[in-house]
Amino acid sequence: MSNEIGDAEDKYRRRIDKEDDLILTSENIVDIMNGQTVIKSIPVKINPRISYSGLGGPGGDGDGDGDDDGEGEGEEGEPNNGGGPGGKSKVKVGIDARRLKQIMENWGLKFTKPGKKNKKLLQVLIAENGINENQEKTIEAMLDRQMATGEFKKQHGFKVNVRDEDLRYDFIHEKSIPNQSATFIIVRDVSGSMAPYTEFSATIAGLIEFWLRNKYENNVKVRFVAHTDVAWEIGTKSRKDFFKLISEGSTAFNPVYQTILAMMEGKPYDSQGAFKDRIKYEEEDVFVLHITDGDNNGESISPIKDTLQQLIPKLTKLFYLQVGLTAGKNGGQFYNGIYMSDNEPFYDLLVSLDKEKIKAVKSGNDASYQNVKKVLDQLLD
Amino acid sequence: MKTESLEKLLINGREVKIVAMRGSIIDEKYTREANKIAKFMVEKLGLSFGNVQFKFLDNEEFAEKSALWQNPLPTWDTGQNKVINENMMQYRQYSLFEQVGNKFYAMVENQEYTEVFINQNDTRDEILSVIAHVYGHLHVIDNNKLSKTLEINNNKHESYRSRYRKIEEVIGINETEEFYNLTQTLSSLVDIYKDLHKEPKLDYYGKEKDFPKQDVFDVYKFVLDNMTWNGWEKEILDMVYDINQLSISVTRLKIIHEGFASFVENKYIEEVTKEDLGLGWEMKHKFLSVADVLSEPQMPYFLGFRLFQNIEKRWNEGKHGPVYELLTDEEKRNYSKNEGKGLEEILHIVKHNTDWEFIFSYANKDFLKTLSEEIIEKRMFLIKSQVEDSPWGKWILDRMKKTMQEELDPDLMRFELLLRTENYMPMIYIPKGEFLGDNLPLRQDLSFINRYSNMLKKESKLSEEVTAVFSLNNKMTRRSLLRLSKLLNLPVSLETMDKKGQPLILYVEVGGKKVEKIEDGSGPRFDLEEKSESE
Numbered sequence: 001m002s003n004e005i006g007d008a009e010d011k012y013r014r015r016i017d018k019e020d021d022l023i024l025t026s027e028n029i030v031d032i033m034n035g036q037t038v039i040k041s042i043p044v045k046i047n048p049r050i051s052y053s054g055l056g057g058p059g060g061d062g063d064g065d066g067d068d069d070g071e072g073e074g075e076e077g078e079p080n081n082g083g084g085p086g087g088k089s090k091v092k093v094g095i096d097a098r099r100l101k102q103i104m105e106n107w108g109l110k111f112t113k114p115g116k117k118n119k120k121l122l123q124v125l126i127a128e129n130g131i132n133e134n135q136e137k138t139i140e141a142m143l144d145r146q147m148a149t150g151e152f153k154k155q156h157g158f159k160v161n162v163r164d165e166d167l168r169y170d171f172i173h174e175k176s177i178p179n180q181s182a183t184f185i186i187v188r189d190v191s192g193s194m195a196p197y198t199e200f201s202a203t204i205a206g207l208i209e210f211w212l213r214n215k216y217e218n219n220v221k222v223r224f225v226a227h228t229d230v231a232w233e234i235g236t237k238s239r240k241d242f243f244k245l246i247s248e249g250s251t252a253f254n255p256v257y258q259t260i261l262a263m264m265e266g267k268p269y270d271s272q273g274a275f276k277d278r279i280k281y282e283e284e285d286v287f288v289l290h291i292t293d294g295d296n297n298g299e300s301i302s303p304i305k306d307t308l309q310q311l312i313p314k315l316t317k318l319f320y321l322q323v324g325l326t327a328g329k330n331g332g333q334f335y336n337g338i339y340m341s342d343n344e345p346f347y348d349l350l351v352s353l354d355k356e357k358i359k360a361v362k363s364g365n366d367a368s369y370q371n372v373k374k375v376l377d378q379l380l381d
Numbered sequence: 382m383k384t385e386s387l388e389k390l391l392i393n394g395r396e397v398k399i400v401a402m403r404g405s406i407i408d409e410k411y412t413r414e415a416n417k418i419a420k421f422m423v424e425k426l427g428l429s430f431g432n433v434q435f436k437f438l439d440n441e442e443f444a445e446k447s448a449l450w451q452n453p454l455p456t457w458d459t460g461q462n463k464v465i466n467e468n469m470m471q472y473r474q475y476s477l478f479e480q481v482g483n484k485f486y487a488m489v490e491n492q493e494y495t496e497v498f499i500n501q502n503d504t505r506d507e508i509l510s511v512i513a514h515v516y517g518h519l520h521v522i523d524n525n526k527l528s529k530t531l532e533i534n535n536n537k538h539e540s541y542r543s544r545y546r547k548i549e550e551v552i553g554i555n556e557t558e559e560f561y562n563l564t565q566t567l568s569s570l571v572d573i574y575k576d577l578h579k580e581p582k583l584d585y586y587g588k589e590k591d592f593p594k595q596d597v598f599d600v601y602k603f604v605l606d607n608m609t610w611n612g613w614e615k616e617i618l619d620m621v622y623d624i625n626q627l628s629i630s631v632t633r634l635k636i637i638h639e640g641f642a643s644f645v646e647n648k649y650i651e652e653v654t655k656e657d658l659g660l661g662w663e664m665k666h667k668f669l670s671v672a673d674v675l676s677e678p679q680m681p682y683f684l685g686f687r688l689f690q691n692i693e694k695r696w697n698e699g700k701h702g703p704v705y706e707l708l709t710d711e712e713k714r715n716y717s718k719n720e721g722k723g724l725e726e727i728l729h730i731v732k733h734n735t736d737w738e739f740i741f742s743y744a745n746k747d748f749l750k751t752l753s754e755e756i757i758e759k760r761m762f763l764i765k766s767q768v769e770d771s772p773w774g775k776w777i778l779d780r781m782k783k784t785m786q787e788e789l790d791p792d793l794m795r796f797e798l799l800l801r802t803e804n805y806m807p808m809i810y811i812p813k814g815e816f817l818g819d820n821l822p823l824r825q826d827l828s829f830i831n832r833y834s835n836m837l838k839k840e841s842k843l844s845e846e847v848t849a850v851f852s853l854n855n856k857m858t859r860r861s862l863l864r865l866s867k868l869l870n871l872p873v874s875l876e877t878m879d880k881k882g883q884p885l886i887l888y889v890e891v892g893g894k895k896v897e898k899i900e901d902g903s904g905p906r907f908d909l910e911e912k913s914e915s916e
Binding site: 004005006007008009010011012013014015020021022023027029030031040042044045047048049050051052053181183213217218219220221222223235271273274275276277278 | 445448449455456457458459460461463464465468469472539542546551552554558562565566568569570592593603606607608609610611612613800806807809816818819849850851852853854855856857858860861862863864870871875880
C-alpha cells in the first residue's frame with residue numbers, strides 16, 4: 001500500500017458497515033474452484049445520482065425491456081442472469097477473506113477455506129456494525145493464549161476458539177473537533193460621502209475576516225450587506241466590487257439592522273445575491289462589522305433601539321467602525337472640515353447598550369500600521 | 382549476445398521515445414517490441430503520439446493506480462474501486478488490462494512522458510496486444526478535438542490529496558465523508574455538453590432583472606458560485622468539480638476510444654499473423670473474446686470496432702456520399718469504385734468527432750440492420766436453450782422473434798446503443814429568470830432528441846417506449862433529490878415526465894423525507910426553437 005491511496009480501503013470497509021442512504025449492491029466475480037463455480041460478491045455502495053429510468057440501472061425502478069445479452073462471464077447484473085459456465089452448483093462466498101488471510105500469514109499459518117472449523121472466527125470477522133471490536137487484536141490475543149497454555153500445536157494447525165477474555169476493543173479516541181462555525185456579516189455604508197474610505201475599510205474588514213478564519217479553522221461564511229437609507233445583501237460572487245461600491249442616497253441605520261434580523265429569521269429582504277440562506281444563529285457564531293461615517297441625517301433613535309434590542313441577543317459581537325474623524329489642531333474633532341459635536345446620538349446609544357458585545361471605534365482615514373493596529377486592538381480586545 | 386540496435390522513431394519530424402520499465406529498470410525485450418509496434422502504427426496506419434513509458438505492475442499496484450486515476454482523492458469509493466479492480470484481476474474476469482495514466486515530466490531527460498500501466502502477470506501475446514491497443518488510445522488522446530481541450534495535471538491531484546487529508550484531520554473523517562457523498566450526488570448536475578450550451582452574449586447594460594439571465598446547465602457551478610459555504614466545504618466542492626471534468630472525455634469518447642484502439646489492435650494482429658501464425662492465432666482469439674462480444678460492459682468495444690470496420694469497407698469501395706445514396710438497392714449492391722480512402726476517413730473521424738456525432742452520422746441503416754439481426758440471433762439463442770424442451774417452444778420462439786423485429790427501429794436503436802454504453806447523463810437546467818433564491822427549480826431538457834434525430838417531427842408526441850426510457854421518475858432520482866435538498870438546505874423541484882409521457886413535478890421540502898409528485902407543469906423541454914428565442 002502506498003502513501004497515495006492511504007487508508008482508502010479501510011474507509012470503504014467502514015462505509016459498507018454503516019447505515020446510510022446510499023444504495024448497496026454487489027459486484028459479482030465468477031471463479032471456478034475444484035470444479036465448482038464460485039461467485040464472489042464484493043459489496044458495493046453507490047451514490048444516488050439523477051438518472052434516466054429506461055434500461056433499469058442498479059436501484060432503478062427497472063421495468064426495462066429486459067434484454068440481457070447474457071454473453072460472456074462476469075457480466076455485471078443480477079446473478080440469475082449472468083450465464084456462467086456449468087451454472088448448476090453455485091457456492092456463494094459472502095465475505096472478503098482478505099484480512100483474515102493477511103493476519104494468518106503474519107503468524108506463519110496456512111489459510112484454509114472458510115468451513116465449519118473457522119465459523120466462529122468468521123463470525124468475529126464479519127461482526128455487525130456497532131460492536132467496535134478490534135478483530136486483529138482479538139485474534140492475536142486468542143493465539144497468544146493458545147500458545148501460552150499449550151493448546152496450540154503446529155502440526156494440528158490452527159483451532160478457532162475465541163473466548164470472552166480474548167475479545168479486544170478499540171479505544172474510543174475523543175478528539176475535539178472545531179464544530180463551531182461562524183458567519184461574518186460586513187455591513188458598509190455606500191453613500192457618496194464614503195468614497196474616500198474604501199481602502200481603509202477594506203483593510204480593516206479583511207483583517208477581521210483573517211482573524212476569524214484563524215479562530216474558526218476556516219469555517220467562516222462571509223456575507224455582504226450594503227446600505228444607504230435602504231439596505232440590501234450582495235452576493236458572494238461580487239466580493240471585489242463590494243468595497244468599491246458607491247451609491248446615491250442618504251444614510252439611515254435602522255434598515256441595516258432590520259435586514260440582518262430578517263437574514264437570521266428567514267424573513268424576506270432585498271438581495272442581489274442568488275441564494276437567500278438563513279443565518280443559523282442558534283448553531284453558529286455571528287459577527288457583524290458595520291463601517292460608516294456616522295452621517296445619518298436626523299434619523300430618530302427610538303426605532304433603532306428597538307431593533308438593536310431584538311438583534312443583539314442573537315449576535316456574538318458587533319463591531320462598529322466610524323470613519324471620517326480626523327483630529328483637529330486644537331484637539332477638536334473634524335468631519336470633512338466641519339466641526340462635529342462629541343455627542344452623537346447613535347454612537348452613544350451603541351456604547352451604552354451592551355459593553356460586552358458591542359465594540360465601537362472612531363477613526364480617521366489612515367491606513368498606516370499604527371492606526372490599523374490601534375483600531376483592531378480596540379475592536380478585538 | 383547480439384542486440385538489435387534501435388532505429389529512431391520519428392513522428393511529424395520529432396523523435397519519440399518509448400520505454401518499458403520494470404520497477405526502476407528498463408525492460409529491454411519489451412522496449413524493443415514496443416518500438417517495433419509503434420513503428421508499424423506510425424508508418425502503416427499514420428497514428429501520432431508523444432513519448433510513452435510502459436510500466437509493469439502487479440495486481441495490487443495496478444488496481445491502486447487505476448482507482449486513483451478514476452478518482453484522485455483518498456476516499457472510500459477509491460478504496461472500493463481498488464478492491465473491485467484487484468479482485469477482477471486476480472480472477473482474470475476480462476482478459477486484457479491496461480490503463481493509460483497521466484502525463485509526467487522527466488526532469489533528467491527534459492521530456493514529457495505518458496505513463497501506461499500493464500499487468501505484469503500477462504503472457505507475451507497479451508502484452509503485445511495490450512501495447513498495440515494502447516497506441517490507439519494515445520492517438521485519440523493526442524488528436525481528438527474534445528480530448529485536447531482537457532488537460533490532466535498530475536501534480537494538482539497530489540495537492541488535492543494532501544488538502545483532503547488535512548481537512549479530514551481537522552473536521553473529522555465522518556463529517557468530511559458525509560459532505561463528500563453529497564457532492565457526488567450533486568455531480569450529476571455538472572454540464573458535460575458545454576459545446577452544446579454555449580452562453581449567449583449578454584447585453585451588459587441590459588435592464589432585465591431576470592435571474593439567472595440565461596438557462597443554466599451547469600447547476601453544480603451555479604450552486605458553487607452563488608451559495609455561501611464554509612471554507613472546507615468550498616474547497617471540497619472545488620476539488621470534486623475539477624475532478625468531474627475528467628469524466629467528460631471518458632463518457633463522451635467511450636466508443637471512439639475503445640473502438641479505435643480495437644481497430645488498430647486488430648490491424649496489428651493481422652500483421653503478426655503474416656510472420657507468426659501461432660502467435661497471431663492466439664492473439665486473435667483473445668482479441669475477439671473482448672472486442673466482438675455483445676454484452677453490456679463490452680458494448681463500446683463491440684460497437685466501435687464493428688462500425689470502424691464498416692466505415693473502412695465503405696470508404697475503400699467508395700460506397701458513400703450523396704450520389705451513392707441516390708442509387709437503388711440493386712445498383713448499390715453492384716456499385717464498386719476503388720477509392721481506398723478507408724483509413725484516411727477513420728483518422729478524420731477520430732480527430733473531429735465525439736461519440737454522438739460518430740453514431741448519428743456514420744451508423745447508417747444498413748449497419749444497424751445487420752447489427753439488429755445479430756442481436757436478435759444472439760437473444761434467440763439464449764431463449765432457445767431455455768424453452769426448447771417445452772411443447773410450446775416453437776410457438777414462443779416465433780412470437781418472440783416477431784416482436785423483437787418490430788422493436789428494433791433504427792432511430793430508437795441509436796439512442797438505445799448510446800444509452801447502453803452509458804454515454805449520456807440526463808440534461809438538467811435552471812430555466813431563465815425562474816430562480817428566486819429560496820427554491821431550486823430544475824427542468825429536464827430533451828431537445829437533443831430533436832437535434833440528433835427527426836423522431837419528433839414524425840409524430841407530435843413521443844412514443845411510450847421512448848418516454849419510458851427518458852423519464853426521470855425513478856428511485857435513483859428521487860433519492861438524489863432528497864439528498865440535494867439536504868445539501869443545499871433549500872426546497873428542490875424537478876420538472877419531468879412519468880413513464881407515459883405526462884408532465885410531472887417532483888418536489889422536496891427542506892428536511893422532507895419523501896418526494897411529492899405533483900401532476901402539473903409543462904414537463905421536459907422538447908423544442909430547440911424555445912432555445913433559439915432566448916438566444
